[in-house]
Amino acid sequence: MLAAAVDGLLDAGLTELSDGEVVEVMRGVEQSLRRTEAVSHRLVVETVERSVPASLGYTSPKKLLIEALRISGADASARVTAARELGVWHTLAGDPMPPVLPETAAAQSDGDIGADHVRAIAKVMRKIPHAVDNDAVADAEAVLATLARSATPEDVEQAGHRLLAYLNPDGSLGDDRDRKRRRGISIGRQDTELMSRISGELDPVARAMLDPILAKWARPGMNNPDDPDSPAGDGENPAIDRDVLAAAAARDTRTAAQRNHDAFSAVFRTLLESGVLGPHRGLPTTVIVTMTLEQLEKATGGLATTATGGLLPIEDALALAEKAHPVLALFDHAGRPLHLGRRRRLASADQRLALIAADGGCTRPGCSAPASLCAVHHVTDWHKGGRTDIEGLALVCDACHAQVNDGPAGWATRSAPAHSTHAGRTEWIPPPRIDPTRRPRINHRNHPGELIEHARASRSAPVTHSPPTGAGDPAVPGWAGRAADPRRAADSGGGG
Incomplete structure (x- = not known):
């Protein structure tokens, strides 16, 4: 019914509406969108209380939302947090519990406030000291929710500052619990100029x-x-x-x-x-920088990558690597490392360096974990005859590694066959609960150049195609004849 209503709004003409009617329709649509956010909270609560993420092999509700809805990690975290504060949860006996912010939840269900209002209220509520009694806290939340029904989120936040000053006029109510709750340092993603914002307390x-x-x-x-x-x-x-x-x-x-x-x-x-940090996953704790041989020879232009998923201008990477130990890794035209075998189960340090350059991070589709947080995974399990050869190894973070099993919710991995688009890359086969067809998938997150190539090819193609998700897409235009992968890399350990 909701989809049908949206279809009707998309098809409806707007030219016959008066100016006032256009504004009224905007208000109505906004109110409906705010109410659907309350529905989203109910769905998140339902999935958590049913243990749906665990049954599908996910380690958290956030991971499920990212995979199922194709939303960002920040958006998924915000939705889970909102559901925790505004959703109606249940006891083990099935009895409903009131929301953490009941008046705010009611205002959103009525469609009077949106997500920005909710965030402004929650931000103020988290700053109220523990020493303030529960009745005062409840009154403060009710006041902010009432104000939010008729004010902007900025007005709510400004009023919240006055409210905090009223509740704690001399600043003497804060205690060690408040300081422990507020402590933290957040490091943002690199922006277009490769700068990272740090904030916290x-x-x-x-x-x-x-x-x-x-x-x-x-x-x-x-x-x-x-x-x-x-x-x-x-x-x-x-x-x-x-x-x-x-x-x-x-x-x-x-x-x-x-x-x-x-x-x-x-x-x-x-x-x-x-050297006091010792080893990390079999390698010294140091900066590992990957660049192509062409970049090394030119010593300018382009970006190098780090094992932690960061980006460095080539000039800075070379300056960082002045006292480094260089390792030359050779790759074939498909971007896969040439043979480097071992008879033992655990991969060698050299094999791990080669995988850092080749995979860049976790190979499971949708995962953005950098190489520094990954273990070396046998694409074919060791106990099933898998060999510790470089062409049969892949980087996988600990959370995704736990999802590779023979259970009904387990994923399987294999190397893409030689005739496929991404020959040699690690394919992940989802369980039937996630994809009944069990179509193999490949992670493109650590190889953004592939997505750029596909987007360019799609723009020039007469028919729009979706991005390739696995090696079973030999007909995707612009991919079969793509240039040789430039990742013939020199790994440099900077800073030590």
């Missing part, structure tokens, strides 16, 4: 330890990447010439924030070079 202990580090490493003149004569490391090191430091400080035009950033970078490099 430090608890008093972390701040107390950070301050003396910045006092020494972020002082003017120290660790300045733009000044080749700037001293590196600890500003109190007796080996540093005081006159050199003073001259570097006089030349230093960085802001305090820039000096803090450069100090963090210097501390990270020193920590990695110290």
Whole structure:
């Protein structure tokens, strides 16, 4: 019925409506969309209480939403959080429990508030100290929900600041539980300029330890990447010439924030070079940078990749790798590493390096886990006769690795056959519950160039095609004759 109603709205003419009627229709559509969000909460609650994610082999409701709805991880997290705060959950006996934010849930069910209103209210509620009694907390939520029915999300957030000041006028109600709840550091994705935004809050202990580090490493003149004569490391090191430091400080035009950033970078490099972090998944804990031989020879242009899924300009990658140990890995025209075998069950460090360059991260479709969070997986199980040869190995994160099994909800893996579009790549075969046809799928997330190629080919093709999901698509235009994969890579371990 909902789909039919949407079809009718898409087909309906709007030119005959008056200006006022257009606005009224916009209001009606918005109200309906807000109410469907409440329906979405019910569906999330239902899937969790039925243990649907676990029955389908997913480790969390978020993973299920990403796979089933093809939404972003951030969107999936927001939906699960909203369902947890606004949904009606049930006890083990089946009795319904009121939502965490009951007045907010009612306002959304009525279609009076949207997701932005909900986020503004929840943001304020999370900042109320534990010491505030439950009745005051309930009153605060009711006040904000009532305001949200007639105000914008920005108005709600602004009113929330006043409300917090009223509930805790002298700031004395916060305690250690509040600080533990609020602590955290978030690192955003790299943007179009490859910069990453950091935000968060430090608890008093972390701040107390950070301050003396910045006092020494972020002082003017120290660790300045733009000044080749700037001293590196600890500003109190007796080996540093005081006159050199003073001259570097006089030349230093960085802001305090820039000096803090450069100090963090210097501390990270020193920590990695110290070796105190030990090995990680069979390799030293260090920066692993992958670039093609052509990029290495030109020493400019393009981007290198890291085992953690990051991107580096070639110039920066080479600077980082000045003291590195280079490893040359050769790949065939399909982008797969040439034979590198082993008789033991566990892959060698060299095989892992080759897989980092070839796979880039977890090979399960839809997973974005970088290589640093992956284990080496036998495409054909070791106990079933699989060999520890490079052409039979793949990177898989721990969560996805647990989904490869012979149970009814288990996935299977295999190498794409030689005649297929992505020969040698790891294909994942879903269980019948997810896809009754069990069509093999391939992860393109760590190879965005493939999707770009397909999009370009689709634009010039007379018929629109969906992106290839597996090796069983030999007829997809623009793919059969694609250029040889440039990933003939040199892996460089920077910082150590």
